[in-house]
Every structure is written in structure tokens, then in C-alpha cells.
Amino acid sequence: MSIETALTVLKPTDFASDQDVRWCPGCGDYSILAQMKKVLPTLGVPREKTVFISGIGCSSRFPYYMNTYGVHSIHGRAPAVATGLKCVRPDLQVWVITGDGDGLSIGGNHLMHAIRRNLDINIVLFNNRIYGLTKGQYSPTSPLGQKTKSTPMGAIDNPLHPLSIAIGCEATFVARSIDTNINHLGEVLKRAAEHPGASFVEVYQNCNVFNDGAWDYAKDRDTKMDTTLELQHGKPLIFGKLREKGIRLNGMNPEVVELGKGITEDDLLFHDERSPEPSLAYLLSRMRYEDGFPEPIGVFRSVDAPRYDVLINGQIDEAIQKRGKGDLEALFNSGDTWTVE
């Protein structure tokens, strides 16, 4: 059976379930689904060993559309469901699909703990800065002042930034991509899957029904070269249509500089995704369009650290090695016993 599976070369369509996809026409989720189906066959993991777990929200319908094992769980809890699953079955490839409301609001606690435990799971957060499924309330990533059904006078809570949270929890793999930037998204998903440990990917996703255009600045052909910056390991931070601008560190703060006029590439900040210190990645996660910075996309951080799923099973092996495989009879008879004739 397993040989047969290994020999089968799977195609993206093999990963499609028989269910009709029910997102609104034009939703950014379609593109993410398509890239996922393209990436999975390249990973060499059979479908039956792949599990998608989600919470509640538009993005969380994702597992229904994949011909793998899947759980569409409850609001915010997907990382916890994935934790139980991965602990007892570390052989499975586990994906968590979540959104800005699901992952950062109701499920913030689970997200934080799944990341800090560094279980070998892949978390993809579709960030559309709105509650879509409940029809248009502001979300934890909605910008200040955003007018929605529940904020007719504008949002007054300071938004959360998913990658800052993940890096704050010392995530070992952190990346960002954009729903319509399909090649880049595919690359990022593949790297997330290959990373041993918790991978956290934020995808800028357009909700064309309730928050259309939220990411236009980062997607628009005319502006995206100036508003985003593609990170490359070991390379200086350069962006702009003519690659004429860069990011330089001024003390502890990044600043945008024009190349030339005495400033060379060597003056720029060089990206090091493998830096053990998360501060650089955190600094990158704080570069915001509204503050005049290009927003980095790509892999912010990719480091190795002990994994919870390995450690929890390692303790079992260690216990068996030290004390022998548990013997029920010995367990029951432990401590003082006496016999009644």
C-alpha cells in the first residue's frame, strides 16, 4: 500500500475534494486555495497523511475543499485541535487555516501557545482586516478609524499586527505573502511546509464584499514596487520600481534612503532570516505602509528550535528506556499491599 502511494505522482486536482467551493466570487481565498493545491503535490506527503484544521470564518471553510483529512472546528481553537493531533500522531503533516478574527481575537491565546511550543505545524492566517462570515464587523487588524457595521463612527482600537505577535512569541518561521502574488505565495507556502517547527504565514487576502481594496496599495501594479519589499536572505533591503530605494538602520530605527548620492548597498540593512535574535524580524514586522515604509513580504525568520511534538514523544521514549515499558500488574501492585486469605 505505502509503496503504491509513494509511486503515485499527484496533481493539484488530486487534492480537490468533491465539494463546491462557496466563497464569494472574486474572494482572495480562491487564489490561496489554488496555490495550496499546487504546492502540496510537490511536498511528497501523501494525501492521507495531510490534515487541515480550521476554526470559524470564511477562511476556515478551507478544509472542506481539500481531499485530505480535515477538521472544521470551532471559533479560534484550530491551533489547540492541531496540538492534540500532532502530539499523538507526529507522522502527520498538519496545516492550520485561520483568519484575523479567528486567530487573533477569539483564538489569540491558542495561537500564541501553539507558536511558542513550536509544534511542527503550518499556520496560515488569511488577513482581510474584517469579519466576513458575520457580514462586515471590524476585526483586530482593521485600521484605526475604519467604519464598519459595528463601528459607524470608526474603529477606536489600535490594530494588531499578526507577524509582530508571532515574532513576539518567538516563532521559528514567520513569513508574509499576498493572495494575488501567486508565485511568491506558492514559494512561501512551500517553505512553511518544509520548515521543521511551527510556521506562521500571514497572507494579505482581499474580501471583495466587505472590505474591498484593503490591500490595494500592496497589490496595485503601479504602487506595489514602492509599497512592498521582497525579503531575500543575505541580501540588502532594496525596493522601488527601479530598485532605487533601500532601508538603512539609523540607531535602532529603520529609515528609507535613496541609493546613490553617497549611499551604497553596503550601507543598507541586510536581511538575515536565520538570526537567532528575533529583534531584526520584529523590526521588519513593524515597517508599515501608513508610516511611509514598504511592507516586507517573504520569509522574515527561519530558525531551528526544539519542537514540542518531538519532545513530548521523546519523554515517552526516555521513560520507557529508564523504567521499561509500563507493566499494568506492576503499576497496580506498587506501594504497600496486603493479602486477605
Place this chain on the structure above:
Amino acid sequence: MATITPVKPIAPLDDATVRFCGDSGDGMQLAGTQFTNTSALAGNDVATFPDFPAEIRAPRGTKAGVSGFQVHFSSHDIYTPGDTVDALVAMNPAALVTNLEDLRDGGVLIINKDAFDKKGLEQAGYKTNPLEDGSLDHYSMHAVEMTKLNRLAVEGFGLTQKEADLCRNFFAMGLVFWLYDRSLEPTLRFIAQKFGKRPEVAEANTASLRAGYNYGETVEAMNTQYQVAPAKLPPGKYRNIMGNTALAYGLIAAARLSGKRLFLGAYPITPASDILHELASHKNFDVLTFQAEDEIAAITSTIGAAFAGEMAVTASSGPGIALKAEGMGLAVMTELPMLIISVQRGGPSTGLPTKTEQADLFQAMYGRNGECPIPVIAARGPADCFDAAQEAWRIATRFMTPVILLTDGYIANGSEPWRIPELSALRRTEITHPTGTENGDPFLPYQRNERLARPWAVPGTPGLMHRIGGLEKQDVTGNVSYDPLNHEHMVHTRAKKVALIADDVPPQEVDGPESGDLLVVSWGGTYGACATAVHKVQQRGGSVAHCHLRYLNPLPKNLGDILKSYQQVLVPELNLGQLRTLLRATYLVDCIGHNKVQGKPFSVGELVEKIDGMLSVK
């Protein structure tokens, strides 16, 4: 020169109840546990009731900081830790004032006299010193300078005064061991094992223990020893066991015998945490304990482990169970086998964390949104937790359903002798997972067998990929469905599946006549008190029977007939009448309640009085 110790008379007793009480730092739980184990090893039947404050370290000497441990030991079968106390050890005035009312008239009172100074008396609210004002005259009182004598006993071991005083509980133990003619050997073994790495502490504790014992033997005022003969328990090998430990063993056994890994997702909560601790110490049984970030993660990780195909368990108490409600709904919808253990405590809200109550039956039955049936079973005593855990897992896997197992603080922390089972006598739970479909047919995750259980297809199995979740399922295919009639069908199906469990469990038994004047119906941890009370009245010829329920949802099939065979039905509960309401609603039978919510178990005496009262007005 050899001292001549006068031989003191030994009085035989059927049974006796001893309570050790003192400050929570006085080591009373240890004293109680050691005395219990020694009595059990001497062949007595034992039942215990540890009672500790919610605060870890309440200010020393205050009433809030009093910790107690009661042991009932007997030469015959017993089911309760005893209503009244025959011997009370009080280490300070606060312990005396809070425990004295339970000491029977003429009972033995052993007091640490040194703690009865001005400050101690004030903290306990004594205006005059009870050791001097004659108020304790009707007890057989021994005011011992325990602190002083103990310090003398451990002199020379190089301990600080503080460390020396920590040995004082061994002095008290030694004295009680003498009083009941108990061997010091088991405790000496315990000391050697526990303090082996600090020989000076081991030696000091040993000296304290012996000093206490010798005090009893030599001091003239201690003029009688008591002896409780071994009980005639069914033959077999025994050990003493606490409810939470027995529960953990039951889970380990169930996992092993069904060929599964055991996963526990849990968040620390009194009084359930000991299940987590116990399981965490048995990793070599392939037990994975996950201390989750919260109660919600505890149950949802459990759901993940259940989906993965292993034995998944979460354990908590009322407030935690409340947080798990949504997760339990998902467990019902996904029809995955798992156990939800609720060790009940006093509520509502944070309530009385360290005290017992059985007021979470409704929570277990109904505490979720939608029509959300979950089988509920309850353990009746510490040792029974072992069997209940296995039975819960059997039901969960046979019917593909979460199962709630109720225990309570009283049986979780209480202990009793457990007849160690033969492995061959344990019931094996056979579990089958589908391995594929025939001729490439699509896999149907919600196709049911004769018990209405769906297949448990495990990730990793080729060809059986499927998705499940909290949205309503189409029958058979498991696809998402909003169809009104399908929803109604599924609601009925889930209910019927749980109802069918009644066909799979033994008929309800009654202890006593099959019909008569009065039936006492109980569930959970009140078994011991109810059984003892009913036996007492039966021995006097009263027409009363006892029906103790293990299965609360569904109720046993023959229960309706049983209820209707008696003139009156009494339902004693440590709540305001939850089972009573359930029985009245289900069977339209009038039931009388006897209800108490004081954070304490029933006394046998109060139940006997209630039963007598009902029999006399028939």
C-alpha cells in the same frame, strides 16, 4: 537498669474514627495518610476524608488555615469515613475550635498544649483557655507538651528549630499509633524512602515517631490502648487507593487494553489536578499529558487526539467544564470517542474549590447549546473510579461518542482498600478502524452500524480522507447540510444513539427487597453514606431498599419499574435535587429529596433519621 513498663489494658473495638487536624503546615495530611496505610496493612477496611483549606498557606494559627484528615478503620465492611470522631488530634487552638463538635462525648482528645498560648487562643477566638476552664472535661483529654517534647527528641541531629518543629506530626502519629496498637514499621519504611537523601531528617523523624509512641506507653494518664481487628474482606491482594489515582489507573488500563496511546489534555484545577499529576508520572505507559493553555485548549486538543485515533481524555471540575461546553458540542457533532472527566466541587463560579458537592449533574446533562446528548456515568467511591473509567471508554468507543464521567472532591481525595484486579479479569475494549472502501466506493463517514455508531477512520489511512466539523452533517455522507428535515433527522439520530446505550449496560440492581415502603435512590459519591444508612435501617427490619445509579444518561431501562415498586422514593443528593428533578420528569414518579449543600458529605446519621422519618409516616 531496665525500665519496667506497666502493661496497659487493650480494649477491642469494632471500628474507630480518628481525625488529625492542625495548621496546613503541620503535616496533618501526611499523618492521616500514614495512619490509613498502616491500618489498611493491618487488615482493616478503611475510608478516609481529607479536608483542606482553599488557601495554600493561610496565616499560621488561623481558622482559615486548618487542615484535617479523617480515617475510619474497621473490622467489617465500611463505606464512609464516619459521622463522629472517636479520637481527635488538635495541633493548635484553631484546629480544636473548628473540629471539636465532631468529637463524640467521652472521645479521646490529644492536644498540643504548647500551641495554646495567648496568641493562639486569640486567633481561634477563645476568651479563656479551654484546657483550663473545664469545658473539655467530658472528653478523655491529653494535653501534651508536644512542641517541647518533640524538640527534645530530635536534639542532636543538627536540625534548626524550624526543621525540628516540622517533625512534630511524627510525634503526634507515634502517639496515635500507640493508642490504636499499630505497628511503626510501614511508617519507618516510608521515612527511609522519603528522606533517604537527608539522613539527619530521616533520623529525626524516626526519633519523633518513637518518642510519641513511647510517650503513650509510659505516661500514666494514657491508660488504655484500643485494638481494631482485621476486617473480613473478600480474599485477594489489596492496596489503599485514592479516587484520582484509581481513575488514572483505570484510564491507563483502558488505553493499554484497547491498544491505544493515552492522551490527556488538561488545565490545572482543584480537585482534578491529581489526575494530571498521576498520569504525567506514567509516561512509560505511552501516556501523553498536555498541560494546555486553558480549559478550552484542553478539550479541543483532546478532540484533535481523538480524531487522530487515540484514546483522548480531558479532566476538570465545574468551572473548567463550563469552559469546555462549546468543545463538547463539537465532540458530539463530530461523533468522536473521548472522555470528559468532571471532578465536582462546590459551586457556582469558583465556589468552594476544595469542598465536595454533586451539583454539576445538570451541567453534565444539559450544559451545552442545542440538543446535545452526552452519556453520563458516575463513580461511587474511590476504588470504583478504576472501573468507571474503563466502562466510560468502552461506551465511548462502542457508540462513537464523548462520555462524561462524574466524580467529586470527596471520592477523588478520599481513599479505601482496593482489591487489585487480575489482568485477565479486566474487560478488553475491542476497537476496529476501517481500512478502506470496497471497489473504490467513496468513504461515508456518517454511515452507521446497528448501534448507530459511525466509523472511526483514522488519518493516515489511504482512501478514507474525509472532513468533519461543527456544522450540521448530511446523514451518511457527513457533508455540510442545512436541509431542515436532515437536521431534524440528525438531532433524533444523535439522541437515539445515546438512548441505545441503555441496551448495552447491565440492568439496574437494587440492594434490599424488590418492593416495599421506601426506595432510596442515590448516585455518585454519596453511595457509601446511603448504603450504610439503608443497611442500618434494614437490620432493624425497616422496609427499605437502595438503588444506586452508575448510569445517569441514559438511565437504566428497568429504572421506571423499580421506582414504581415502592410506596415512597427518597433521593438524597448534595445539591438542591437535580437527580430528583430528572427522575420526576422522566418517570412521573413523586420523589422526596434530602438535600445538603455544605461542602460536606452526608453523615450516615442524618440519612438514617430521614429514612426513619419517612417510614414512620407511611
